[in-house]
Amino acid sequence: MTRQTEGGTTKKPACEGCELGRRDFLLRASRTALGIVVALGGSAMPASARPLRLIPSGEDLNGEKAYPIPPQDGVSIDTDNDVIMVRHAGRVYAFALSCPHQNTALRWRKADNRFECPKHHSKYGPDGTYLSGRATRSMDRLPIRRAGDQILVDVDMVFQEDTDPTGWAEAVVTLS
């Protein structure tokens, strides 16, 4: 369960499906010489449901994780910190990997340009907006900001749309 804090954000919940999710991602991935992992290979998981890219754990900078600005639109996952990074339509978002309904690890469905939960099939847009399903809010966003050519994310906190709609809406980096 999540825990409310004074700042309106909540502690990021444990992801019940994340251990399975990590194995799932890693079993289908191949690490490149640069340390960036690209999802490859055939399996029972349809191609459209595989993540596009895994990224190494962000460098720790005074409690925040630092990531390079995604060079193009797409979805990346830091499995060490259960963070989904999205660049979409000139904006960058960081999401909790866990579904806000019952904390199952979410999947990116490239062909449909949306996220989907494998447990009860809630669907979310690339900006995390709730589309349909049992979930009652959009994907949880993490505090995010830009510092030069890096994106800094507080991986220990989340903004939940239903309890902090302003914080949730402002958890975005707009690229100019």
Ligand code: FES
């Ligand atoms: S756990 Fe994701 S919709 Fe139920």
